[in-house]
Amino acid sequence: MGYDLKMRIWRGDQSGGDLQDYTVEVSEGEVVLDAIHRLQATQSGDLAVRWNCKAGKCGSCSAEINGRPRLLCMTRLSDFDQTETITVTPMRAFPVIRDLVTDVSFNYEKARELPSFQPQPRDADGKRRMMQVDVERGQEFRKCIECFLCQDTCHVVRDHEDNKPAFAGPRFFLRYAELDMHPLDTHDRRALAQDAAGLGMCNITKCCTEVCPEGIRITDNAIIPMKERVVDRKFDPLVWLGSKIGVRNRDNDGRTDPRDPD
Amino acid sequence: MATEERTGVRGATRAEIEARTLREDRWWLSPLVTFVVFGAFVIYATVRAFMGRDYYASPYLSPFYSPCLGDCVEGASDFGQPFKAWPLSAALIILIFPLGFRMTCYYYRKAYYRAFWLSPPACAVAEPHSAYSGETRFPLILQNLHRWFWYAALVIACVLTFDVVLAFRNAEHEWGHMGLGTVLMLVNVVYIWLYTLSCHSCRHAVGGRLRHFSKHPVRYRLWTWVSGLNANHARYAWISLFSVALVDLYIWLLAMGVIEDVRFF
Numbered sequence: 425m426g427y428d429l430k431m432r433i434w435r436g437d438q439s440g441g442d443l444q445d446y447t448v449e450v451s452e453g454e455v456v457l458d459a460i461h462r463l464q465a466t467q468s469g470d471l472a473v474r475w476n477c478k479a480g481k482c483g484s485c486s487a488e489i490n491g492r493p494r495l496l497c498m499t500r501l502s503d504f505d506q507t508e509t510i511t512v513t514p515m516r517a518f519p520v521i522r523d524l525v526t527d528v529s530f531n532y533e534k535a536r537e538l539p540s541f542q543p544q545p546r547d548a549d550g551k552r553r554m555m556q557v558d559v560e561r562g563q564e565f566r567k568c569i570e571c572f573l574c575q576d577t578c579h580v581v582r583d584h585e586d587n588k589p590a591f592a593g594p595r596f597f598l599r600y601a602e603l604d605m606h607p608l609d610t611h612d613r614r615a616l617a618q619d620a621a622g623l624g625m626c627n628i629t630k631c632c633t634e635v636c637p638e639g640i641r642i643t644d645n646a647i648i649p650m651k652e653r654v655v656d657r658k659f660d661p662l663v664w665l666g667s668k669i670g671v672r673n674r675d676n677d678g679r680t681d682p683r684d685p686d
Numbered sequence: 687m688a689t690e691e692r693t694g695v696r697g698a699t700r701a702e703i704e705a706r707t708l709r710e711d712r713w714w715l716s717p718l719v720t721f722v723v724f725g726a727f728v729i730y731a732t733v734r735a736f737m738g739r740d741y742y743a744s745p746y747l748s749p750f751y752s753p754c755l756g757d758c759v760e761g762a763s764d765f766g767q768p769f770k771a772w773p774l775s776a777a778l779i780i781l782i783f784p785l786g787f788r789m790t791c792y793y794y795r796k797a798y799y800r801a802f803w804l805s806p807p808a809c810a811v812a813e814p815h816s817a818y819s820g821e822t823r824f825p826l827i828l829q830n831l832h833r834w835f836w837y838a839a840l841v842i843a844c845v846l847t848f849d850v851v852l853a854f855r856n857a858e859h860e861w862g863h864m865g866l867g868t869v870l871m872l873v874n875v876v877y878i879w880l881y882t883l884s885c886h887s888c889r890h891a892v893g894g895r896l897r898h899f900s901k902h903p904v905r906y907r908l909w910t911w912v913s914g915l916n917a918n919h920a921r922y923a924w925i926s927l928f929s930v931a932l933v934d935l936y937i938w939l940l941a942m943g944v945i946e947d948v949r950f951f
């Protein structure tokens with residue numbers, strides 16, 4: 425049973441653009457991306473949209489639907505009233521390229537700034553060993569599909585373009601947390617997370633968590649633990665006192681921060 | 687407005703859309719409720735803390751005044767009166783601890799940044815501020831002291847637990863009695879403990895800070911347990927706010943003689 429769906433879609437590029445009205449035939453059980461594909465096929469062949477898997481796994485089809493950052497392929501039409509007009513715009517935190525396609529290279533730059541995994545030497549038999557409980561926390565973060573919806577929603581950069589150079593964003597705080605909790609890593613990134621990645625800019629208002637299509641509890645399980653780890657290092661008088669009187673700081677736990685003089 | 691800044695979602699490179707948000711749901715409801723309820727609590731607590739009277743109705747002591755270290759009414763000071771010379775309400779001596787604890791709490795921060803500072807008012811709703819530095823500068827960098835308030839909160843929770851024990855007396859301080867006030871205080875202290883133990887700093891301290899759970903099985907169990915509580919931290923934050931206010935209100939009304947305590951035995 426099909427019905428006519430009213431849509432408003434943002435069309436344009438960096439020189440300007442606006443929301444344009446469309447009516448497209450859809451059927452129940454379809455997703456927003458299906459409607460957009462039918463529009464492309466039947467009415468406006470030049471409508472630009474990025475997608476790949478249509479299964480919520482590639483993270484390409486990120487956009488904003490009725491003002492909320494979501495995956496086009498995972499948003500069911502049955503979530504809306506049949507008479508409702510569905511508004512689709514590109515992600516509003518990134519530079520637009522054309523129509524629904526944005527330039528997400530900000531995120532790739534941030535990924536490059538993050539020092540990669542630096543494991544300890546292998547055991548004598550050439551293997552590396554770790555226990556399941558020690559890597560379990562990081563496994564939640566590995567579910568990330570890099571849709572960058574969290575980066576798009578985060579008000580630190582969405583509302584303040586000037587913060588972009590100094591702020592890595594929630595997706596990369598996941599990575600910092602994953603490595604910081606990793607049993608074999610040797611690179612202490614706590615200072616880096618605080619200074620270069622701008623962890624202190626996050627005011628834990630949890631929008632990244634609200635929009636993550638993988639349901640990763642970004643704020644509770646990655647950002648806040650990372651903030652606490654930074655506190656261990658920087659704002660904990662006991663740790664400071666310990667370091668003055670020469671007590672070994674067990675949080676360093678075989679790690680070094682190449683940025684530290686000692 | 688010609689002078690309006692073209693930044694954020696209205697910046698030059700972004701898709702040209704005038705609206706601050708295209709959200710059509712009632713995104714403003716949750717910050718509004720938070721604003722009204724927190725606002726009401728702050729006003730109530732301020733009034734009560736400055737009153738300096740009607741905080742003790744034997745054997746019940748209001749949580750706002752516990753421990754009562756100033757020049758308190760007879761029977762209220764179970765830990766002596768080291769600040770007897772303090773000229774103002776005794777609540778103000780200890781208030782900094784619960785207040786600081788809640789003000790720096792990760793959940794309350796989220797709630798008041800959204801509801802009071804509109805930073806952001808809701809997700810994907812542009813905030814009204816033109817500059818933003820998060821928690822990197824004074825005074826907000828002090829939010830990092832949360833765990834110190836958490837240590838203090840553990841002590842306060844113990845004191846409030848002791849108050850509940852004392853509430854199993856009658857007005858003449860004879861043991862083995864119980865009234866509605868005892869029940870309210872008991873419920874309150876349970877939620878205070880749940881709130882305090884579900885704290886993110888607690889989760890970190892008991893085990894979250896470790897990098898090798900496998901080497902610390904006991905702390906790993908504790909961490910798992912606190913993580914479970916932590917998932918409900920926001921709920922405990924709200925309930926304990928109400929329960930504290932309710933206990934105080936009950937004792938206030940008792941002390942003024944407006945109501946009579948319901949005694950069970």
Ligand code: SF4
Pocket residue numbers: 574577578579580593594625626627628629630631632633643647
């Ligand atoms: S919790 Fe922090 S990182 Fe996540 S959206 Fe909010 S400010 Fe950004």
Ligand code: SF4
Pocket residue numbers: 483567568569570571572573574575594595598632635636637638639640642
């Ligand atoms: S953390 Fe979630 S929202 Fe962010 S990029 Fe990964 S999957 Fe997308």
Ligand code: FES
Pocket residue numbers: 475476477478479480481482483484485486495496497498
């Ligand atoms: S198309 Fe791959 S996530 Fe939507």
Ligand code: FES
Pocket residue numbers: 787790791792793794832836881882884885886887888919
């Ligand atoms: S009390 Fe809320 S996070 Fe510590």
